[in-house]
Amino acid sequence: MQMTDLNVIAFPGGFNWPLWVGQKIGCFETEGLNVVVHATRDSRSQMSGLQSGDYQIAFTGFDNVLAYASDAGERAPLDPVALMGIDNGLLYLVGQSRFGEVSELRGQRIAVDALSTGYAFVLFALLEAAGLSTSDVQLESIGGVAQRFEALIAGSQEASLLVTPFDLMAQTHGLKIFERALNQLGAYQGVVAAATRAWLADNRDTVVRFIAAFRRALDWMLDRANRTEALEVLRDNLPALPEAILIETADRLSGTDEGFFPMARLDRAGMETALQLRLKFAPRNLGPVDQYFDENPWIEADRRIKGDIH
Template sequence: MSVKKFLKQASMFMRFLSISSLAALVAGCAGGARVVAETPAPLRIIVFPGAFNWPLWIAQDKGFFASERLAVAITPTPNSTFQMKGLIQGEFDIAMTAMDNVIAYREGQGEAGVDGPDLVAVMGSDAGFLRLVASPESRGYADLRGKTLSVDALTTGYAFVLLELLERHGLLLERDYKTERAGGVLQRYQALLERKHAATILVAPFDAMAQAQGFHRLANATDELGHYQGVVASVRQSWARAQPERVRGYIRAHAQAVDWLREPRNKDEALRIFLAHMPPNTPPQSAETAYHALLSGPESFQRRGQIDLAGVETVVRLRAKFGRLGARLHGAAYYYDPSFHEAAFGNH
């Protein structure tokens, strides 16, 4: 699928428009015309399509972004290389991306052909919700021997989680199986359903959707890896230091949305918001599936955007093991700038 075609299709999936953000600002603030005139350009966010963007949908629809005087323009990405290249080259302001991508591109190990020496995470979102899911005929790790498994990119994202899980069960890359690029989680899910690959790492609730069609979940990554930092808000540090109020506002709005989503009394409205941002043919039951998968377990969304530094250390260890041979990596704190989070909540 071409990037152009993907973006056209994914725009239906996301339904995030800067116009609606500006409309919310007009509706929610006195002196609307004056406020809109003073509103800065939309905050450009790039994300992977999926239910894990639920807090962003809530922040949009409930006016949490508007209350921080933020208009947002959100772009879905087909893969990590498109996302990270766009962030590094200034086409986007914030990337909701895997923590490993931040480390990879900061250390010059990314696949997009560009380096991001000032990339940092400023907020945590979740522990990844990572599941190893296999085809209906693959009921265990042994059934993956001699098969092809899919990844987003060969040296970034969640590929190392896949390699680690299989190695712990006696399977080594190239000796026992091969990998192939398939793109982000939406494309990997589709490729798995089409039987193009025997297994892949999916993000909840894609795993539950696959299981409903006869596929098998072989592992929950956090059960085997322990602490793991999945998605974070990543920025160019130079840009963030020039726009500190916008970064702090984004962190607060996201945290407020997570708190709202986790409140049981908001469940019915949360399900309606979920379905409103999904494609028109999405079955209503998928909202309940997503709610259970993303909110009922210990992973869930991280409160107040608090990053898990122990989880970042796990990401660093996996990159040191499977990444570029001999490359020197830093400790977890090197890849995280806490100043924006601290200032957002007045705990500095």
């Protein structure tokens, strides 16, 4: 079988677990794919790499798809489309422990990836629920979750949104979790697998095979019979994570409350929430949510899985 190279760019974190599993147990290889996972520092460089063709698939927040599809991103516009749903974001507002609640962050420095992309609007919603507007705090764009975590530890920022396992790691450094985003938002589409429409048009079969392979890896990973081996994959890829946090991360990611979407299917209600947040905090001409995702490759991959076609 001739192998197809596929470069995937993603933020660092436990939500890459199914990708690592797929590489480890040969799910991608079975579909004729040589998948290489690259880490990104921030959404701007991630989307720039997608646009240039250096990477073919990005694991990114659905709001980034909205931002760059609507020319609201912090780089040149492109035509990304969401193809597969990974999770609901696993987002937590974390800050210095000297603050008792979110409302006490008035006037403080709060780190974001980018001011108009990423999960900035989720942060704005959490601040608003606590009676704060964006003008009440000092928003600073410093990069992806790893950079924001480091800034919190260093004390150069007072708060930021973190994703699992960074929120758990933050607690071990004496930081405080103020709020879980889902408590305020309800349904929310966090990470998605996205590609440009132009690349998708020329590589549809590759995308279908990638989704099918990812689904098989996810199914294997979520099967309790494979728990020991799956944990080993997570451990190998997050070697600096203390064992207790690694186990808690695994439990959260594989749980039914806020973990991976079991079939990696996009959450329409969650995508609508992301769209409404963008319309609220950065009003501009956006179309209906259907314009920003294409579920047909997922449907084709689902048929492929059920028919066990390779």
